[in-house]
Amino acid sequence: MKIPKxxxxxRGSKSGQPIMALFDLLGRSWAMGVIWNLxxxxxxxxxxxxxxxMVSLTTLNSRLKELTEAYLIERCLEGYQLTSSGEELFxxxxxxxxxxxxxxxxx
Numbered sequence: 697m698k699i700p701k702x703x704x705x706x707r708g709s710k711s712g713q714p715i716m717a718l719f720d721l722l723g724r725s726w727a728m729g730v731i732w733n734l735x736x737x738x739x740x741x742x743x744x745x746x747x748x749x750m751v752s753l754t755t756l757n758s759r760l761k762e763l764t765e766a767y768l769i770e771r772c773l774e775g776y777q778l779t780s781s782g783e784e785l786f787x788x789x790x791x792x793x794x795x796x797x798x799x800x801x802x803x
Contacts, residue, residue, distance in 0.1 A: 699762045721766055726751050728789075730759050731768065731778065735786045740775035 700706040700721050702714035707723075709716035722728055726748055733739075733747040745756055760776060763769040768782035778786065 699765050721762065724759065724762065726755055726759050727763065730756070730763060731782060731786055731789075734769060734776060734778045734782070738772050738774035738777035744776060 700717040702717045703712045704717070705712060706717050706720040708720065722731075729748045729751070730744065733744060736747070739747065741756070741760070744760075745751055745753070748756065760769065763782070764771070767779055768785060769776050770779050
């Protein structure tokens, strides 16, 4: 599956709006989990698989390729790490994590 790109139709939207492409990418299985876990620091493929509760090799490999192509993660000496764009994205998503905790209490 190719990665969603701004300016092109994506799952759930034909508008090509960048936010919709981002939501499509982040909505894929384990995409957010990879970003969340790499925020803890660079790690190897195997360590990342462990951090992600033993996600399947196929799924993790696909997410790493997609997130690399989307300029959110990159290869490094230690394995994989967030790019500056990935770090910025995490800093924007982190408050949503806190908000979702408050929201979850309502259920």
